[in-house]
Amino acid sequence: MDFSIVVGVMGVAAGAAGGWLLNRIISAKALAESKTLAERILEEARKEAQAHKKEIILQTQDELYKQKLEHEKEVKEREGQLVRKESSLQEKLDKLESKLEKATQKESDLLAQEKRLSHQEKILGEKEESLAESAQVQERKLEEISGLTADEAKRVLMAEMESRTRHEAARMIRQIETEAKEEASKKSKEILALAIQRYAGDYVSEQTVTAVTLPSEEMKGRIIGREGRNIRALEAATGVDLIIDDTPETVILSAFSPIRRQVAKMALERLITDGRIHPARIEDIVKKCEQEFEVKLRELGEQATFDVGVHGIHAEIVKLLGQLHYRTSYSQNVLQHSLEVASLCGIMASELGLDVKKAKRAGLLHDIGKAVDHEIEGPHAIIGYDLAKKFGESKDITHAIQAHHEDVPPKTVYAVLVQAADSLSGARPGARKELLSSYVKRLEDLENIATNFDGVSKAYAIQAGREIRVVVDSDAVDDDKTHVLCKDIAKNIEENLTYPGQIRVTVIRERRAVGFAK
Known part of the structure; x- marks a missing residue:
């Protein structure tokens, strides 16, 4: 093996061993x-x-x-x-x-x-026994002295005592009767004074004239108008007689109906303020015033119900209550009289433990028939009964209205209360005057006579009943018939009415044409 290779292998092995270590x-x-x-x-x-x-x-x-x-x-x-x-x-x-x-x-x-x-x-x-014995001894002695037995002496004594007692009792009875009469009279006056004192009302004697103040004397001429056309238009529209005399800055409105006078006063004051016074304008103003007066009547009726504390009355009856403010009975304001009767009924019902609100409601509505009795024939109690029944009043209320003048016998305690309160309110000193009521009735009869003729559209009694002004339908009555109608009305008045002096009958016929420029 190559030595270099061996050395390399060994080097590698040594490196591996060193790395592992x-x-x-x-x-x-x-x-x-x-x-x-x-x-x-x-x-x-x-x-x-x-x-x-x-x-x-x-x-x-x-x-x-x-x-x-x-x-x-x-x-x-x-x-x-x-x-x-x-x-x-x-x-x-x-x-x-x-x-x-x-x-x-x-x-x-x-x-x-x-x-x-x-x-x-x-x-x-012990003392009682001793006294009894003493009494027996005294009694025997008295019998011996008087010659009378005990029973006889008792009878004599009782007779004498009875005679004296009868005389004394008769004297005391006369004294008690006198004192009772005086006390009853005094007590009745106190009760009457108390009832009147507990209700202090204001009473207004209604007059037949109303004065309207003018801003200047020049305004009188404008009210009269050319050839009197303005004053004639105002009198015809309102049924009120205008008296313009020498009284400075004043015009007098004369009519027996206070409602007519009020409407005429409102219309005249508005015309004076506006300044535009002519027949067409007068008619428009009078119509507007009549509408406003209807609202005022409703407000007066609502105020009356609020004062009494009675609610839920039909709107038509509320309006009729407002009309009572301008009606009088023997010079007594009928609405004030109704409020007084309601208050008195409430007082008596409270004392008797009855329903106070029901009693007040019956008292407030008892004369509601007087608001329309000049338009509907019959006693105002029956008229009021029919109206109350028509507009949903209860049987107790309608019966109290019907029976408050004995047109029917009273069957409930509320009817009796209304009778008593009505008598107390009307019969107190100074509450009513017969003369004015008779006078107003004569004026109403005067107008009714005129309106019964065919062709008559309106009739107004003016000048305190000394004149009747009759407005006829120009289509139904011509110029010639106006003279005949005037004489017929005058003759009928002479035959059916009793009056002082004379009554002037004026028949008015006029034809109008109205157009609009657009």
């Missing part, structure tokens, strides 16, 4: 370092575990200490409660012992008192 040395070193690192990590883990263990032990000890403190605190509180309860029980025990001692003492006192009473009762019995 080097790897063993490096591996042994790495292994030693790994063991050292593992031991260090293990030691650190042990130390950390020991520290964590100590921390847990400390936390556990703290928690146990806190629980111990809380437990001791709770024990102390309970001990304190027990001490307080024990003290309270001891106080109660002491009081009971004190009461027991007092009861024992009272029992001893009562026993002693009972013994004294028994002794006194025994003494009184």
Whole structure:
């Protein structure tokens, strides 16, 4: 074998052996370092575990200490409660012992008192027997002296006592009757005064004229208009007579109907403010004022129901209540009268333990028929009954309305209450005047006579009933028929009405053409 090859092979073998040995040395070193690192990590883990263990032990000890403190605190509180309860029980025990001692003492006192009473009762019995014996002795002596027996003496004495007693009783009866009459009169006056005092109402005596203030005297001429066309248009539209005289800056509206006067006043004031016064404008303003007045009537009715505290009334009845504000009965404002009757019914119902709201409702609506009795024939109580029934009022309410003037016999206590309250409100001194009611009725009859003729569209009694102004339909009545109609109306008035002086009948016929420029 070539020597060089042998040397090469040996070199290779020596290199391999050296590499293996080097790897063993490096591996042994790495292994030693790994063991050292593992031991260090293990030691650190042990130390950390020991520290964590100590921390847990400390936390556990703290928690146990806190629980111990809380437990001791709770024990102390309970001990304190027990001490307080024990003290309270001891106080109660002491009081009971004190009461027991007092009861024992009272029992001893009562026993002693009972013994004294028994002794006194025994003494009184002995005295009573002694007195009875003495009375018998005296009675025998009296019989011997008077010659009468005890029964005879009793009869004589009783007869004499009876005679004296009868005389005295008759005198006392006369005195009691006199005092009773005086007391009854005094008491009745007090009750009446109390009832009136508990309801203090304002009463307005309705007049037949209303004054409207003008901004200047020049305005009078504008109201009259050319050849009086403006004033005629205003009177025809409202049914109110306008009196323009020498009174400075004032126009008088005259009509028996306060509703017409109110509408006319509203229209005239609005025309004065607007400044445009001519027949077409007057008619438009009057229509608008009538519509606004309808709203005002509803507001007045709603206010009345609010004042009384009654709710759920039909809107039409509320409107009729508003109309009562402008109606009068014997010069007494009917709405104020209704409010007063409602208040009095409520007072009496409260005293009797009845339904106060139902009583007030019946009192408020009892005169509702007067709002339309000039349009519908019949007693206002029956008219009101029909209206209330139509708009869903209960039987108690409708019956109270129907029976408040004895048109039908009252069958419920509410009907009797309304009768009593209505009488109290109307019969008190100064509440009503017969004269004005008769006067208003005559004016209503005057208008009704005129409107009964064919062709008449409107009729207005003006000038305090001294004139009747009749507006006819121009298509149904021609110029010639107006004269005949005027005489017929005047003749009918003469035959059916009684009135002072004379009544002027004016028949108005006019034809109008209305167009619009667009």
